[in-house]
Amino acid sequence: MAINVNIQNLINSNRTLSENDVRQMFMYYYGRNPDPRTEIAYWTKKTSKQLESALKPNAAQFNNAGYYKDVLSSQSSSNVSPSDSSQWTINPDSQNYIPQNGTTGNTGGTGDTGDTGDTGDTGDTANTGLNQAEYDRLNNYINSLDLSDTEKEFLRQTFLNKDTYTTGATIPTNAEISQWISDSATQAQADIDPYYEKITAEELADYKDKMGDIRNESARFAQDEASSYKQKLAETKQNLRARGATFSGANRAMLGKESVIGANGVEGALPNARRGLWENKLAGWQESARDTGIAAERKLGSGTIGNEYGLVSPYASGSRDYQSGRTQVLYNPTELNQAGSYAGYGQTPVSGGYTSSYELQRLRDIDIEKQRRLRNYALNIN
Secondary structure, three states: OOOOHHHHHHHHHOOEOOHHHHHHHHHHHHOOOOOHHHHHHHHOOOEHHHHHHHHHHHHHHOOOOHHHHHHHOOOOOOOOOOOOHHHEEEOOOOOOEEEOOOOEOOOOOOOOOOOOOOEOOOOOOOOOOOOHHHHHHHHHHHHHOOOOHHHHHHHHHHHOOHHHOOOOOOOOOHHHHHHHHHHHHHHHHHHHHHHHHHHHHHHHHHHHHHHHHHHHHHHHHHHHHHHHHHHHHHHHHHHHHHOOOOOOHHHHHHHHHHOOOOOOOOOOHHHHHHHHHHHHHHHHHHHHHHHHHHHHHHHHOHHHOOOEOOEEOOEOOOOOOEOOOOEEOOEOOOOOOOOOOOOOOOOOOOOOOOOOHHHHHHHHHHHHHHHHHHHHHHHOOO
């Protein structure tokens, strides 16, 4: 017969186990519920395949369980004596099968319940080199660290994992783990930072170049437009003279303050057209600057982007008077960093600004590299 389909699907999923998953697998392989204080607490942090590999080797002991009936009942079980499953538990530190009276650390594969291994204190994990006192000491130290829950859980998985240690391994001291955490963080930052400094500097230079292009375009347009307007004004005056309208209302209506008889409050068709042309151009440049600026802020952070000055703007806000050489701010960041000017990258903006996506990714990469280095320290414990 084959293994129960629901249990097989659970194993194949290799998911992190829930309490109900742990109960199902213990009941199927051992014919009993797991101990909630030790076995459930331990195995809910593991995967279904890890639990299967722990349960399956001794499943032949329990002829009242589903796995024995489904899979093993028709197979030879020589050298194996059926046993009461209530005697057997899984030490949460070692996955070794021991009698619940706790007198031995390793049972071997025969199902004997007392004298197959060296005796020791309850909780010793003879195959791992990490006893209960050291486990508790490391766990308490990790809990005391000023770290996030996610970081603490990573440290538990790294330094409280039975697979980290072998018999005779030197268990790291609190000071050693603290030094490894510090070294991992320092070395990870030293490896990661140069890349982000490079791409941040490149992005900032690209942003400034684009803003410079807009400023230069406005300056070139101002020069060309001034020459064109001067020529058009001369031609218009000549036409008015030819019509004998130099001192007429038509002259004022066309030229406004450029008229020889004065504006008398009239802007004039020609100056009005000039102002409209400039307003359209300014709106286009400001839109381009805004698109460029917001994109840069999202990558670099609002605190990295400074004000961009120098957009040529002959008309002051709300004014009809053209003034050569006048400029205005091209782009003002969403929210400037009150700490000061650009000094590398990663400045934190005040409320309302953009946080640098580069900075967020930098921190994630540093965290990943720090964890990789910590794993390497753990691998070298043995």
